[in-house]
Amino acid sequence: MITINDIAKQAGVSRTTVSRVINNTGYVSEKARKRVMDVIGETGYVPSQHAKSLRTKKTKIIGVILPKISTDTSSRTVNGMTEVFEAVGYQILLTSTNLDKQKEIEHLKLLQNRQVDGIILIATNTSQELLDEIKVSKVPVVVIGQEMADVPSVIFDDYAAARQMTQLMIKKGHRRIGYIGVDEEDRSVGMLRKQGYVDVMAEHGLHMEDAWMQNGDFSIDSGYEAMKRMMLASSGDLDGVFAATDRMALGAWKYIKGQGLVIPDDIAVAGIGSSETSRFIEPALTTIEYEHAQAGVESARIMLQVLQGEKEISDKKVLDFNLVERDSI
Amino acid sequence: MITINDIAKQAGVSRTTVSRVINNTGYVSEKARKRVMDVIGETGYVPSQHAKSLRTKKTKIIGVILPKISTDTSSRTVNGMTEVFEAVGYQILLTSTNLDKQKEIEHLKLLQNRQVDGIILIATNTSQELLDEIKVSKVPVVVIGQEMADVPSVIFDDYAAARQMTQLMIKKGHRRIGYIGVDEEDRSVGMLRKQGYVDVMAEHGLHMEDAWMQNGDFSIDSGYEAMKRMMLASSGDLDGVFAATDRMALGAWKYIKGQGLVIPDDIAVAGIGSSETSRFIEPALTTIEYEHAQAGVESARIMLQVLQGEKEISDKKVLDFNLVERDSI
C-alpha cells in the first residue's frame, strides 16, 4: 500500500507538506503543490481513512438505523438523506433492525463503536431503555418518527393525520368504523393514530366496540388476520375500517374482498403511508402521504447542524402530510 | 475517551496484556485476565476500531452497492446477506447508485477508500470500465446479477426464465406478444431476457414486429409509456405483453386497463420479479420469482470464503427461479 511517506519521498518534500496539499491548509508554494499533486496523480494515492480518523476523531460516516430496509417509507427517507449528505462528502452506513426492538439498542451501540460521526434513528418505540441509550451516546443522535424529550427529532403529526382520515370517512357517510393499529409502545403509529380515530368518533357521538379495535404487526398478513377477527367478533356489520398503515390496510382489503364484499359500498377501507401498491389495487386505497423524503432531508440537515455545534438544544421539526383521496372510501 | 492505556494502568499490567485478554491470544494468567476484565467492565471500555484497523488492515465491514434501495429485490437480497454476515460479526455498509451507471464505479472507489474488507456489487451492466475497476480493486469483489469473467458471481438464469414465461404465454393461446425490456447494456435483464423471448417466439414460428419490442428504464411510468408506444405503433392488435420487470409490467397493466381492455382476455400481461404489488392487483400478475434472499446468502458465503483465502479463482453460482402462475395470462 502506498502511503503519505512514499508521496513525500517521491516529491522531495516532507510529509507535512503533502498533508497540507491534500487538506488545503497552511502555506504551500505553488511549486511544491504542483510536484505533490503530480506524484499523487501518477501513483493514484488515496489517504488512509483509518489513520486519518485515528487522529481527527472524525469519520464522515453517519449511521442510519432503519426498522426495515425496503419499505417505501425507508427508501424515501434514505433518499432524502443521501441527497444532503452526499453533497457534503458524508457517507451513510445503513443497518436494519427488522422491527426487532432490542436490535434498535444493539445497533445504537454497534454504530458508536464503528465510530460514526452521528446516528439517525428511525424509531419505532420510545422505551426508557432506548432513551437512556441515546442519552449516553458518544455521538449525536437524531430521531425520526417519534417524539422524544431532549432529542432532536423529525416527526409527523400522526394525531392530526388520523383525525383527518376519520373525519373524511364519517363525512362520506360511514358510521360503524373499525380500526387496525399496532402496539402502543410505538407512540406515533400505535398511540397517536389510534387516539385520533377514537377522539373523532367520540366527538361525533359514534358507537364503538372493543372488537372494532384490533392490532397487527405492520405486516400484510397481520392486517388480514386483524380484519378477520374484527368481523367475526363484531356485534353487527361494519361499514368501514381504518388501518394505521397501508400494508395492514392491504391485508384488510384482501380479507374483505375474499368475503365477497364490495369496497367501499359494503365496507370502506383507508390506510396511512401512500405505499406504491395502494395506487394499483382496485378500488385504489385512500391513504395519507407523509413527506418521507423531506424527513430524510430535514434529519440530515439537523445532523449537520449539530455536528457543527450549532445547536446543543433539542429541536423538533413537524412535517406535513396530505390526504390522498381515492376510491376505497 | 478511554483507551487501552487507561485499562492497563488501572489493572496494573502492560497494554500488551490487555490486548491479549481482549483478543484471546498469547499467555495470560487467570489472575491477570480477571483483573483486566473487571476494569473493562467497570469502565465500559470499547477498543477503537480505527487504531485496530490501522494495524490489522481489517475492518469487518462489507460494502454493498445496490442499484436502488427499497425495491423488493434489494431488500430480499440484503436480508439474505445480513443473516450470514451478522453471525460472524461483520457489518454491512450499504450504498445506492439510484441506477446511475457512473455511480457504480464511483462507489466502488469510495468503498475501497473506506477500507471495507470486501464489496458485493449488485450490478446492472457489464461495461468494460466497470470490469476494469473491479480488476484493480484492492479488496475482493463479488457480483450479483451479472456474469463477469474472472469475478466470483451469483447469477440467475435470465435466459431460461424468459423462455419459460414466453412458452407459457404461447401455450395459453397468445400469439401476438410484445416485449418491454431495458437497455441491453444490462446484459442479464436487458439482453438475456429479451433473447429468451425472441428465441421462443422464433421457434414457434410466430410473427414479431419491431414495434413490439420497446424499452423502459425499470420504472412503472416507463412501462406505461412503452406499452402506449407499442400499441400505437403496432400494425394490428396485440394479445399479450411480457415485461422484463414487474414494475414495468405494472405500468403496462395500467395503460391497458386505461384503454378499457380486459386482462387477460384482450391482452395478457406477464412480468419478472414477484413484487409485492403483483399479488394484489386484479387480475394478479403472472411473474417469475427469483431466489433473491438466497442470492444474498450465497454472495455472503462466497465473500467469506474469498476473505479466508479459500478461493482465488472465480466462482459462478446460478440460482433457481420459479414461475408464479396467476391470472394475468
Next chain:
DNA sequence: CTGAATAAGGGAATCGATTCCACATTTGTG
C-alpha cells in the same frame, strides 16, 4: 538436580495520517 520446555508478561516498534512548534526565507513598510 539440571537443562529444556512451557507459561507469563513487558518494552518498543509500527500502522498512516495530522498538527504543533521551530526555523528559514521572502516580502513589505516607514
Next chain:
DNA sequence: CACAAATGTGGAATCGATTCCCTTATTCAG
C-alpha cells in the same frame, strides 16, 4: 535599509491499538 510580518517547510509528537522479541518464573522429564 532595518526590522516586523508573511510565507514556506520540516522535525517530531501523537492518535490507540497490535505484535515481535526478549526476559523471567515455573514445571517437568530424565
